[in-house]
Amino acid sequence: MPRGRTADRPATGIALADQTGLRARLVARDEAALVELIELATPWLLGLVQGMLQDQDEAEEVVSGVFATAWERVGTLGDEHETLMPWLLRVARNRAIDRLRRRSRLRRKAARLEAYDAAGPASVPFHEPDESGQPGWHVHRSVHAALGALPEEQRAVVQLAYFGGRTHSEIAEELGIPMGTVKTRLRLAFDKLRASLAPIRDWVP
Amino acid sequence: MTPHDWYVEHRAAWVAGSLDAREQEIFADHLPRCEECRAEVARLERELAWLPMAAAPTAPRPGLTRQIAERVLRRPPAWRRYAPALAAAAVLVAALGLGVRERRRVTEVEVLLAQRNLRLAALEDTLSVIRGAARVVQRDISMDGHRGGLLIFQDETSHRWNVVVHGLPAAPAGTVYQFWFVTESGMVRSVELPMDRGRPAFATVSMPPIPAAIMGAALTVEPMLARSDRPEGREIAHVDF
Numbered sequence: 001m002p003r004g005r006t007a008d009r010p011a012t013g014i015a016l017a018d019q020t021g022l023r024a025r026l027v028a029r030d031e032a033a034l035v036e037l038i039e040l041a042t043p044w045l046l047g048l049v050q051g052m053l054q055d056q057d058e059a060e061e062v063v064s065g066v067f068a069t070a071w072e073r074v075g076t077l078g079d080e081h082e083t084l085m086p087w088l089l090r091v092a093r094n095r096a097i098d099r100l101r102r103r104s105r106l107r108r109k110a111a112r113l114e115a116y117d118a119a120g121p122a123s124v125p126f127h128e129p130d131e132s133g134q135p136g137w138h139v140h141r142s143v144h145a146a147l148g149a150l151p152e153e154q155r156a157v158v159q160l161a162y163f164g165g166r167t168h169s170e171i172a173e174e175l176g177i178p179m180g181t182v183k184t185r186l187r188l189a190f191d192k193l194r195a196s197l198a199p200i201r202d203w204v205p
Numbered sequence: 206m207t208p209h210d211w212y213v214e215h216r217a218a219w220v221a222g223s224l225d226a227r228e229q230e231i232f233a234d235h236l237p238r239c240e241e242c243r244a245e246v247a248r249l250e251r252e253l254a255w256l257p258m259a260a261a262p263t264a265p266r267p268g269l270t271r272q273i274a275e276r277v278l279r280r281p282p283a284w285r286r287y288a289p290a291l292a293a294a295a296v297l298v299a300a301l302g303l304g305v306r307e308r309r310r311v312t313e314v315e316v317l318l319a320q321r322n323l324r325l326a327a328l329e330d331t332l333s334v335i336r337g338a339a340r341v342v343q344r345d346i347s348m349d350g351h352r353g354g355l356l357i358f359q360d361e362t363s364h365r366w367n368v369v370v371h372g373l374p375a376a377p378a379g380t381v382y383q384f385w386f387v388t389e390s391g392m393v394r395s396v397e398l399p400m401d402r403g404r405p406a407f408a409t410v411s412m413p414p415i416p417a418a419i420m421g422a423a424l425t426v427e428p429m430l431a432r433s434d435r436p437e438g439r440e441i442a443h444v445d446f
Contacts, residue, residue: 031278038270038277043262051260060265064273071277086254093257097222134262143259161223162256168223183218190217194252 022204023084026074038067040135040204041085045092052096052163062099066092083202085136093162100165136203146196154189161186212242220249331409334360334367346424346442348373355424355442364412370398370424371405373441380426382406385436386413387421387445392435398424421445 025033045066050059066088077087134140147155160166160174161182172179212235218224219232236242338358346353353372360366368384376382382400386393393413398406412419424442431437 031274034277035270035274038274042265042270042273044258044260046265047263048257048260050263056266059263060269060273064276067273068277068280071280083254086251089257090250090254094222136258136262139255140258140261143255144261147256147259158221161218161221163260166223167225168218168228169225171223182223183214186221186223187214187217190220190249190253193256194249197255198252200255 023074023077026071026084034067034071037070037084037204041067041088043134044085044136044140045088048089048163049092049096052093052165053099058099059096062092062095065095083204085202085204097165139200139203142200143197146193149196150189150192154185154192157182157185158189158193209239212239213245216242216245216249219246220253331367331407334358334363334365334409337362338367340446342422342444342446344442344444346370346373348426348441355422355444357422357444366410366412366422368396368398368408368410368422369405370400373400375400376426379429380438381429382441383425383427383431383436383438384408384410385423385425386419387423387443388413388417388419390417392423394432394434419446 022033022037026037042063045063046059049062050056053059053062069091070084070088074084077084147158150158156175157171160171161168166174168179168182171182175182212232215224215228215232218228219236224232236246335358337360339361340357340359342355342357342359344355346355351372351374353370356369356371358367358369370382370384373382382398384395384398386395395410395413396408398408400406422442422444423436423440425436425438425440427433427436427438
């Protein structure tokens with residue numbers, strides 16, 4: 001169970017039916033809509049970023065920054081196909097990768113990195129907590145299943161590249177395989193994931 | 206394999222963010238110029254948009270969402286956040302502009318001062334010749350009905366003379382007033398004296414570096430640009446010491 005959640009904590013109590021036009025309300029500077037978005041999206045952004053950074057403080061900073069950006073720029077999301085939740089996830093992942101690379105460059109947290117490296121690369125938690133009341137849980141289940149359906153060697157490359165912020169050469173070195181193999185596995189994995197994830201629709205209107 | 210195939214093969218890596226730094230640069234450089242790659246990357250990103258939700262949710266610690274909301278809502282708008290920096294930049298630009306202008310003025314003043322200093326040094330030098338003169342020679346001269354004078358201050362210490370001519374009209378067209386030293390071995394050409402401003406002409410001249418004794422001086426009217434070592438024109442004054 002990820003830290004911070006108590007076993008009997010009720011799932012975020014916002015019915016999907018009440019969330020109509022969240023993006024439009026955000027654009028209209030509705031502060032209540034922002035609070036709703038934060039309640040809805042924080043667990044997912046935190047899960048993603050904390051999984052990547054393995055650092056709660058940094059993860060909270062990143063997530064807070066993502067919402068600040070969302071509040072500031074939601075009106076500039078011109079593309080009608082750009083849905084809110086994927087946008088937040090993308091911004092969060094990019095910032096987490098930036099942090100990972102900066103951390104790697106500057107070696108600011110050498111001690112923590114040593115422990116982190118000793119424990120193995122970051123990975124998406126594959127435990128199956130009963131969070132079925134969590135809005136968006138159905139999406140997680142679908143994505144989780146799609147990722148789980150990948151051959152182990154392809155999933156490992158996706159884990160390291162997409163969620164671990166590793167480069168091709170780092171992955172090749174870490175897994176002891178040629179760089180060309182890393183690229184091929186990533187491409188094959190993405191082809192499968194595209195097909196599996198295509199039917200998913202946004203759950204934050 | 207065409208060069209473009211490389212980009213096709215690396216689209217997935219671009220979306221995953223796993224390109225090495227150099228590859229990242231190359232791909233980023235290519236993307237704005239290739240509509241096909243842009244479209245494919247956008248499609249890939251769209252189709253993989255939910256992939257981050259493979260990560261299990263993490264419940265925020267108590268109070269975090271409220272803190273985030275407060276932080277975001279209390280955050281001043283971008284223009285206000287950047288206002289101090291913009292104001293500082295404006296002040297800096299203005300200061301730089303002022304600095305450049307002031308620097309230009311300082312340079313102008315420095316040039317003016319240098320010119321004044323040179324002029325002052327020349328005047329002091331002229332005065333020192335006059336004040337240090339061991340001999341002063343004065344002669345009345347005339348030219349075409351104009352009456353004037355020739356004044357020579359001889360400074361033996363610095364071996365220089367200060368020559369003043371006044372009262373003469375401008376030299377006839379194509380001619381100049383020429384000053385000469387008269388030595389034991391003949392005439393030695395010295396300076397031209399302009400008389401076209403209606404004011405006395407001054408010149409500080411060095412005595413010729415020849416061992417022959419200087420016996421006098423002469424003022425003649427010579428053709429302009431004449432370079433002869435003896436006078437050919439009309440003599441206005443001849444002084445024997």
